[in-house]
Structure formats: C-alpha cells, structure tokens
Amino acid sequence: MATYRSKPYRSRPLWDDENATDAKLPVYFRPGEPWNDIDGKPIQAHGGGVLLHDGVYYWYGEDKSGPTYKRFSLADDSAARVDVIGVRCYSSTDLSNWRDEGLVLKAVPNHADLAPSMVLERPKVICNDRLRTFVMWMHIDDADYKLARAGVAVSAAATGPFKFLRSFRPNGRQSRDLTVFKDDDATAYLFYSSEGNKDMHIARLTPDYTDVQPQHVKILIGRSREAPAVFKQNNLYFMLTSGCTGWEPNQAEVHWASDMFGQWNLVGHPCVGGTEMDAAETFQSQGSFVLPLPGWPGRFIFMGDQWDPDNLAESRYVWLPLWVVPVQNSSDGIAGAVVRERQDIMLVGKEGPGRHPGSSMMPADVVVRWHDLWRFSDFDRVPKSRWESGRFYHM
Ligand code: DGJ
Numbered sequence: 457m458a459t460y461r462s463k464p465y466r467s468r469p470l471w472d473d474e475n476a477t478d479a480k481l482p483v484y485f486r487p488g489e490p491w492n493d494i495d496g497k498p499i500q501a502h503g504g505g506v507l508l509h510d511g512v513y514y515w516y517g518e519d520k521s522g523p524t525y526k527r528f529s530l531a532d533d534s535a536a537r538v539d540v541i542g543v544r545c546y547s548s549t550d551l552s553n554w555r556d557e558g559l560v561l562k563a564v565p566n567h568a569d570l571a572p573s574m575v576l577e578r579p580k581v582i583c584n585d586r587l588r589t590f591v592m593w594m595h596i597d598d599a600d601y602k603l604a605r606a607g608v609a610v611s612a613a614a615t616g617p618f619k620f621l622r623s624f625r626p627n628g629r630q631s632r633d634l635t636v637f638k639d640d641d642a643t644a645y646l647f648y649s650s651e652g653n654k655d656m657h658i659a660r661l662t663p664d665y666t667d668v669q670p671q672h673v674k675i676l677i678g679r680s681r682e683a684p685a686v687f688k689q690n691n692l693y694f695m696l697t698s699g700c701t702g703w704e705p706n707q708a709e710v711h712w713a714s715d716m717f718g719q720w721n722l723v724g725h726p727c728v729g730g731t732e733m734d735a736a737e738t739f740q741s742q743g744s745f746v747l748p749l750p751g752w753p754g755r756f757i758f759m760g761d762q763w764d765p766d767n768l769a770e771s772r773y774v775w776l777p778l779w780v781v782p783v784q785n786s787s788d789g790i791a792g793a794v795v796r797e798r799q800d801i802m803l804v805g806k807e808g809p810g811r812h813p814g815s816s817m818m819p820a821d822v823v824v825r826w827h828d829l830w831r832f833s834d835f836d837r838v839p840k841s842r843w844e845s846g847r848f849y850h851m
Contacts, residue, residue, distance in 0.1 A: 483552040485830050487739065487774040488762055493546060493556045500544050502761050502771055505580040505616065505635065505745040507590075512547050514614045515554060516579050516592065517744075518646070519544040520768045527599055534702025536765040537599060539563070539572035543579045543592065545615055551747075551757070560616025561592065561609050569596050569607055569623045576607070578683070578744065582638045583614070584665050585715070590614050591665040593636045593646060596623040604630035606648060608666050626659050626668040627804065633682035635745070636661070645716060647684040653700050654680050657804065658716060674802040675720045681709065687746040687756055687778040694822060695720065696758070698742045703763040705737040710822040717803075723818060726758075728839065729826030739826055741774040753834045754780045758824045777834055781821045781841045 491499045504517025527535040542562040546554035561579070564570040575597035583590050589610050596607035606626055609618035625631055626646060634648040644661040646668055656679075659672035681697035688694070693713045699706035709801040710723040727735040734740060741760030749755045760774040821841035827834060 463649065481543075481696070482549050482782050483831055484704065485552065485775050485827075487776055487827065487830075488741075488772050493554045493775055495556060497556065498769075499554060499773070500541075500545060500769070501546055501773075502763075502768070503578040503744050504759070505578075506551075506747045506759070507581045507583060508750065509583055509590075509614050512549055512614070512753075513551055514541055514557070514581065515546040515548070516560065516581050518577060519559060520578065520771065522678070522769065522803075524766065524768045532702075534765075536703060536768060537575070538768045540574055540576045541572070542570075543576070543594070543618070544568040547615065554678045560611065561594075561618040561620065567606075567620075570620060570715040573602065574598060578633055578635065580634070580636045580745070581614070582644055582665060587664060588619070589614070589664070591636075592618050593634060595632055595634055597632065601632065604632050604650075606631040606634055606646065610666060621666060626786070627670060627672055628806070629657055631657075633684065635684045635686055636665075637686035637688075639716075641654075644689060645686075647695065648684055649682040649700075650674070653682055654678050656681055656684060656697070671717075672804050673717050674804055676711065677802060683742050683744060684741045685759075687748060689754055689820065690782075692780075693817060694746075694780065695724070696726065696743045696746055696822070698738065699835075703765040703768075705740045705762075707736055708743055708824075709736040713818065721818065723820075723822050724842070727826070728821045728823055735826065738772050739776070739824075746778060749835075752835070754782075754838075756780070776824050776827060778822065778824045778831060779835070779839055781823060781839060783818055783821055783841050 493499050500521050501515050501517025502520050507514045520538040522538045524538055531614050540563040542559040545557040545560040547557050548554045556611050561574045577595040579594040580591050581590055582593045585704040592609040594607045596605045597603045605623040607623040609620045611618040629650045631648040636646055638644045644665050646659045648657050650657045655674045656676045657674050659668035679698045682700050683698040685696045695711045697709055710726050711720040712723050713720045741762045743760045745759040747757040756778040758776045758778040762772040762774055764771045823839040
C-alpha cells in the first residue's frame with residue numbers, strides 16, 4: 457500500500473517529457489471512448505476528481521459497475537441508479553495509464569450512510585499537508601435524493617482505506633453535488649448545490665478539512681447549477697458548473713471571482729469545436745473536475761462524465777484541454793456581456809442580502825476545445841478569447 461511519501465516521483469513535468477512515461481505507453485486521450493486501466497479493465501471512477509500528491513496522480517470516483525435499475529417512485533431517466541459499491545482509486549504518473557488501487561471506501565450493508573441502497577456521488581480528495589491526512593468529501597443521499605448531505609472520510613494514505621466519519625448538512629443547509637477546493641495558502645473550501653439545488657453555497661473548511669466553518673455565502677442564487685469544479689489562475693478563481701437535468705447533458709457555464717466570498721461573475725459557456733449541438737451540451741457530458749497542470753499556467757484538463765442512464769456502468773469519460781485565456785482589452789463588449797447576469801451574493805446567517813465589492817470586468821476567458829484524440833502538445837494551439845476576436849464565440 458502506498459503511504460505518504462515526501463520524495464517526488466519525477467522532477468520533470470510529464471508534458472515536457474511525453475515519451476518517457478513510466479508505463480512506456482503512449483499518452484493520448486480519446487474523449488468519450490472506452491478507457492481501460494493498465495490491466496485492461498474498464499475504469500470505474502465516475503463523478504470523480506484527481507489529486508496530485510508527490511508526483512503521482514490519484515483519480516477517485518464512483519464505482520458504478522453494478523446493474524442499473526429505476527426507482528419505483530420516479531419514472532424518468534433521472535431515476536436510474538446503481539447501488540453503491542464504493543469509491544475506487546486509480547494512480548498514474550502520466551494521466552493516461554491508470555493502475556487500479558482498489559476500492560478505497562466501500563459500501564457497508566445496513567450502514568446509515570454507506571448502505572448499497574443509498575447514494576454516494578462525486579467524491580473529491582484533498583491532502584492536509586500539516587496533519588498528513590487525506591480527506592474525502594462526497595455527496596451522501598437516500599435513493600430519492602431527499603437527505604441532501606455531505607459525507608467526510610479520512611485516510612493516512614492516498615490509496616486508503618478511508619475511514620468514514622459522518623454525513624451532515626453543512627451549517628444545516630442541503631448539500632447535493634459538491635466539490636472541495638484547496639487554495640495556495642492551504643485554506644480549503646466546500647462548494648455545494650443547496651436549497652433544492654437552486655443556489656450554490658461556499659463554506660470554508662476547518663483547518664483539519666473535516667468540517668465547515670460557520671461563515672459561508674450563497675452565490676448564483678436561483679440559477680440552479682450543480683456539478684461544481686473549481687480552479688485558480690493568476691489569483692482568480694473559476695468555477696465550472698452544469699445545469700440540473702439528471703443524467704442528461706446540458707450547457708456548462710463558467711464563473712469567475714477575485715475573492716472567494718465576493719462576487720462571482722459569468723464568463724460564459726466554454727465549449728468549442730465538435731458539432732454545434734455537442735458543444736452546446738458540453739460534448740454530451742457533465743463536468744466533474746478541472747485539473748491544473750502544475751508549472752503550465754493557464755492549462756488544465758476538463759474532466760466530464762458522459763452518463764448512460766440505461767447502463768450507468770458504461771458511462772464514459774470526456775477529458776479535454778481547457779485554457780484560461782487572458783483578456784487584454786476593456787471594451788464595452790466585455791463589460792456589457794458580464795453585467796447581463798444577476799450577481800446576487802448573500803452571506804448566510806446574516807441579515808438580508810449583501811453585495812460584495814468586486815469587479816465585473818472579465819479578465820480572462822475559459823475555453824474547452826473538442827478533440828477526438830489529443831495529447832499534451834495540443835495545448836500549444838492556444839485559442840483566442842471570444843472577446844478579443846471581436847465575436848461572441850471562440851475561435
Ligand atoms: C446530476 C448529478 O450531477 C449527478 O451526480 C447525479 O446525482 C444525477 N444528477 C442523478 O440524476
């Protein structure tokens with residue numbers, strides 16, 4: 457079992473050194489195609505996220521390899537489910553060839569939170585460097601999604617086993633789709649869809665990352681966004697979300713903020729390339745994570761799930777290059793485009809709605825570009841911002 461290591465695996469970023477993979481296999485990504493681990497078994501890491509720790513990437517996600525069936529109480533596709541099996545972890549040094557590290561958190565029969573009949577979705581893991589712990593947050597629910605709770609588990613090793621601590625509603629609020637984001641100063645935040653999925657909430661985590669602190673904000677009020685994925689570039693925060701359409705794809709949106717608890721402004725929908733219809737529906741996927749490529753500013757990997765509600769186990773992964781492209785000018789087009797959105801922010805637990813200071817002038821654009829097949833060198837074809845090109849869509 458891998459333990460907390462202090463020595464990095466490799467000193468050169470893998471995208472500088474594509475042919476020198478440890479597995480000696482080519483580093484290509486084929487979005488939407490079947491993706492097997494290095495033993496040839498289909499990867500089961502849906503709704504997942506990736507942690508880079510000591511030069512090794514760990515991909516955590518839902519193992520949905522059981523049979524798909526429908527809840528009696530609900531007739532449409534969103535009622536499709538797979539009983540909880542657990543959270544599976546894979547490790548890789550090149551992001552393409554993944555080794556199965558097994559189930560790091562397993563379903564437990566008759567457990568109040570982890571029983572197979574429950575829902576365990578969107579696991580995300582961050583490392584607490586000070587305490588040398590790995591902390592997993594996940595959405596815990598009953599089969600009708602009425603509990604709306606966040607679950608927390610901890611482990612001494614990236615590859616588990618994780619000990620489940622509890623599930624709860626952060627600061628008493630509903631929590632469904634969620635993610636955690638660890639900032640450069642090691643402060644971590646929980647982002648969660650709340651209030652019947654109408655609003656997004658952000659709460660700061662306690663120093664041990666296993667609880668939330670009382671002060672938190674509601675953002676994107678009434679916009680019904682879920683599947684948050686948060687990333688940072690040049691001291692700006694970005695959040696990619698989906699709409700709420702069950703397992704069906706919809707249009708991704710990106711927001712940005714200069715202050716985590718400040719104003720979050722619309723950037724727009726980031727997808728370009730492929731067919732117009734596919735781009736408008738996030739290439740038939742729903743985002744789950746945006747992975748930074750360290751030492752390569754402005755380059756990220758968009759990770760999404762192409763859900764198959766008829767057979768959730770067969771849901772595919774869409775990994776694509778994502779760029780944060782600086783916007784240089786400050787024409788009316790930019791400011792005008794941004795202020796079209798309502799920008800309500802509310803401090804939870806305080807009197808009335810509060811508007812935080814913050815600029816709405818968009819400093820950067822975010823682009824996810826479709827490729828049938830791609831490799832790291834494709835990042836060199838940097839897209840232009842939709843604003844600088846003087847048009848309302850990406851070039
Ligand atoms: C959308 C969520 O993002 C998924 O994680 C899952 O809960 C589905 N809804 C269920 O319909």
